[in-house]
Amino acid sequence: MNKRHVYIISDSTGITAQTLAQSIVSQFEDIKFQTTVIPYVDSIEKAQQTVERINSNCHDGERPIIFDTVIAPNLSEILSGAQGMRFDVLNMYLAPLQVELGQKSTLTVGKAHGRAQDANYKHRIDAVHFAMENDDGAKTRYYDKADVILIGVSRCGKTPTCLYLALQFGIYAANYPITEEDIEDLSLPKVLKEHKHKLFGLTIAPDRLSLIRNERRANSKYASLRQCQNEVREVEGIFRRHGIDFINTTDSSIEEIAATMLDKSGLHRS
Amino acid sequence: MNKRHVYIISDSTGITAQTLAQSIVSQFEDIKFQTTVIPYVDSIEKAQQTVERINSNCHDGERPIIFDTVIAPNLSEILSGAQGMRFDVLNMYLAPLQVELGQKSTLTVGKAHGRAQDANYKHRIDAVHFAMENDDGAKTRYYDKADVILIGVSRCGKTPTCLYLALQFGIYAANYPITEEDIEDLSLPKVLKEHKHKLFGLTIAPDRLSLIRNERRANSKYASLRQCQNEVREVEGIFRRHGIDFINTTDSSIEEIAATMLDKSGLHRS
Missing domain, CATH: 3.40.50 (Rossmann fold)
Known part of the structure; x- marks a missing residue:
């Protein structure tokens, strides 16, 4: 070569x-x-x-x-x-x-990326802390400050996508895992209903989800193909029933997920 | 305009x-x-x-x-x-x-960013999860897997820098906050000594640190200028005494901190 x-x-x-x-x-x-x-x-x-x-x-x-x-x-x-x-x-x-x-450029060094002192930069860093603190449904009381709340089954790509949205675009992104208990209720958890217009769903092919979960907890029920199939089917059902936009992350990078989400939701890229 | x-x-x-x-x-x-x-x-x-x-x-x-x-x-x-x-x-x-x-380009759409399936991409996502799980000194038992361990006082920029290193470069970055207790010991915590070659220090101007901390806990001792001055002086003392490379983040964005750190430490950008 x-x-x-x-x-x-x-x-x-x-x-x-x-x-x-x-x-x-x-x-x-x-x-x-x-x-x-x-x-x-x-x-x-x-x-x-x-x-x-x-x-x-x-x-x-x-x-x-x-x-x-x-x-x-x-x-x-x-x-x-x-x-x-x-x-x-x-x-x-x-x-x-x-x-x-009709102007000369100002020829300033290093303008591509945020300076530590400007408001835009501070917003991005605040967004990173927001994403960290509102990861994985840990807290839900700050959802009024969120620009978007990603929902989906465990390990479908919510966390890295939220962090990417924060770091790259300064978007306040929280995420909430839809668990078996939520699924059994067949309805959206109350805390999500209140912020329905901010919800965006992620889904993933069950066989890929099973692979990812097996890396974390090998041979567990959590990682079994059957469990993954059930969860994905149910969660996609919830997305459809409630008219929540969602995308499939199986073959998409977080950059692609983020760009598609921004495009669909009309959120502004800063 | x-x-x-x-x-x-x-x-x-x-x-x-x-x-x-x-x-x-x-x-x-x-x-x-x-x-x-x-x-x-x-x-x-x-x-x-x-x-x-x-x-x-x-x-x-x-x-x-x-x-x-x-x-x-x-x-x-x-x-x-x-x-x-x-x-x-x-x-x-x-x-x-x-x-x-002497070759035609392959004219493939969307090659700039990792595809979800390639090894490089998977490494970046794993690095994001590593950064999340090894944030803020929460766990130290995986430090043998870290490429770098950022250390410094609370709120000097460690967390966003680690996440950026993971997302952008696939670097396994942990971080450990140096607390007052560590400072009183005048020495490096044992868990850090064992991984001394991976340590990289961040420092910050005390008045800026005080501003940042005040946003989080207004008028607390934690945020007071005097407290910030003391912590920063002591921690910089630790960096010098142990020969730990460090940079000042006061006027630097995370992109700049990351680029400088990679340059000084010789870590490879993937």
Whole structure:
């Protein structure tokens, strides 16, 4: 298999560049990419060190691919000394946008991700604490503050989805597991009824649920295929009976679940 | 203030495109951008609807900016009918990379984020559960499985950082709050000593810590500036005495804390 080195150079965390680079190189399935992220290249000295580091590496005889989101012109100039195929990621957009918008960009380092001091960032962190404290039905008295309450059987993906919604979008997401007792009642627990417009259901294929539960409690009734089939069938019945939107998480990542949920529920992505 | 509409169109979640677009438009501080994300544009019908939706909007007389990561050539062709300034995000890179790598890209939809079935994705979700279960010193018996153990005073940012490390990088991160009792001992708790090479410290400016704690328990001793000053001074003393790497989170977002920590500790970003 062909190999290529990929460098991601950023004056900040490198997270934007890494996300983008990953989505691009993953389009070439026959090549094995070896990725190195070099964050916080924010001084002349660090830029020079980065160039030396790249140029002194052998790269198995193939020139590396370089994704670079360093914005200061003097540092960008130094980085152009690195031998490789270089994408000057931000400038590919900023140059034409400056013309379109009739404005110079402010060329500020590290604007992609929230600063610790701004309100938007604080909201995200508060949302993370909210998700932690309102996980797994532990508390229900703060549901009036929730933007969304995810419901579904145990281990269908509620917790990671809530945390992702909080971290990525600052959404206050609680979750409540529908248990056997709830199912026997054939109705929604009272605490959920009061917040029906915030409910969103997750479901999952019973065989996959059984696999996941077996990792946690091997050979238990809880993990048995029959138990999983029963719970999923009943819970999907509850979703339908009460007109609760739901999605199947079997083949979806939390990013996909979150994006679909936001799209269906009309919640805003901040 | 000038206004501009921004559309982010994706055949998948739209998260890559949104992250990128945000880091780009935030460079123009004098313009207020109004962003609409349109995910899952993965059929001819949806592509046509997207074009109609954009073209029927008035946009206050200014053409919108469109960031598009739809990869199928037939859908991309339809989207080119949207009136605006369009960035065909992936193709800007894929076209030159195909030449460089001597290969056609596989043009697979939605490759940016983990599929629910691949090992890498499963590892991330397991890491999220690990972070939840090993939060706040609740359990210490799984520290042998941890990649890193964050330590610091209460409310210095350990929990959100651990969850971010798990979700974004699949890193098994536990955290342990250093309490007054630990401080009085002037030494590291035994359970931490055993895993000293995994420890990473967080610290924070006392006045900021006091603000954060006051939101939680107003006017308590716990939140008082004097208490915060004492705890921070002592804990930083412990970090120095035991040679534990640490960073100050006062002005840093969790993305920045995580990137710095990974850089210093040499942990791999997956």
